[in-house]
Amino acid sequence: MDVPAFTGRHLARLAGGTLAAVRVPGFLGPDRCRAVTGALDRLPTAPYDPGRVPTPVLRFGPALNDYRMPGGGLDADRYWAEADAARAAWERAAIRPDPVAHALDRLGEAWGAPAVPATIGGRPAFGGTLREINAGLLMHYDDINREFPDGLFDQDVVAQLAFNLYVSVASGGGATTVWRHRWDPADEDYRDAYGYQPRAVEGCQYVELPPHLGDGLLFDPAHFHAVAPNRGAGRRVAFAFFVGLTSGGRLVVWS
Template identity: 60%
Template sequence: MPRTALDPLFTPTDAPGGFTERHLAHLIGATAAAVTVPRFLDEQTCADTLAALERLPTAAYDLERVPTPIVRFGPSLNDYRTAAGGLDAERYWRDAEAARVSWQRARLRPDPVALSLARLGTAWGSAISPATIGGRPVFAGTLREINEGALLHYDDVRREFPCRLFDQETVAQLAFNVWAAVPETGGATTLWRHRWDPADEQHRYSYGYRSKTVEHCQQVSLRPQLGGALLFNPAHFHEVQANPGQRRIALAYFLALTTTGQLITWS
């Protein structure tokens, strides 16, 4: 079999000095695999976030839709997608408001969501705003415990909600994670240099895809680090390795570049 040529730009970048505009631009343009920032949160903030999770209302994903157990705090828009590709608005806004109240009551100081958004906004050069639907800001900042892995999949709100969900028009999407608890082994995030193609649907499995989808594709794997942050373009197929018997807990949300050059956020 002929050797597959590698893309020299599809590599991870370690940024101990923090995220920069250049990092975000390369990820948006898909000319980088990922950017990691070690010690993005200090150990005390991680411990406080972990303690807060014990006080916050959490729920597991429906195993019929997500076959690997994942527990999370905070609503994700995908959980409220209807069969027709719309949003179950009544249920979403009820849960979003409840999560917002619960997060405020947790009184995390510093607030890791606000802190991370402020740093990313500084890197981009303008503040990051919540995405809005009908003028209402959506919820951003879920806490997710993924110990048994996540299926190979991609994320693209424009495909997930093809009728256009947000008031803002988006052109590219990024995914942000920062870890409050990490396993000693396992739990790596693997990214493949592959974006969705209609032919991939033959390999569909539950919400994700079978490994044959990315067979022979270039890949990078990144192990979580306590307090470390990861930013990547989730249009690239990705999965999370299992870490049985250990805890892997991350604060997560999405960002998108709009046609007006602003960054918006949601979960």
């Protein structure tokens, strides 16, 4: 669904599973996108470990799943050190307009209450990673309650959404595809590195969402999803975070 602005109803329908994705074209205007991308060289970026993520992806900022230990715990010392370093680097970069703050403000307005960081032992999780994905991503899913089954946040998250804001796009390709399929134990027969082979979703309904400059996109990442490689010139750069709906009806954010 393409809409002029996110609303609380959109978030509720996504959380309830009756809507696949909501996209706001021009969520950030082209001049603002160019201002943001022109300042990105002030941020320290690094690639993922190719042993874990076989397609090259540049990123800024820590994502909790990258610090998950065998058994489901969090490598807290490493995570908090890198979260603090990322916050300091973001402050030094002073990117204006601030695309993450803009997104959080709009989502809070839609919900009628602020979108605030999820907390772990009272400490706010980092939210707002930058990722440059030009060669695509394998099909996978994201679900904080499966990734950390013993619980991680001080808040109980009952639904999880993924937000992406595209500040640079290639001339073709780079679409996010979302399938009407959630993880099932039988899917492990199709495991491929951090993701899954296409056979896991054969016959499933899907929606394909090509990126456009300035788009803001929300979808349910517990559904299997993938990113196609770019075709043509340009970089596919997006700011991303997760939005959790808590049992108390609040919105919390993390990456």
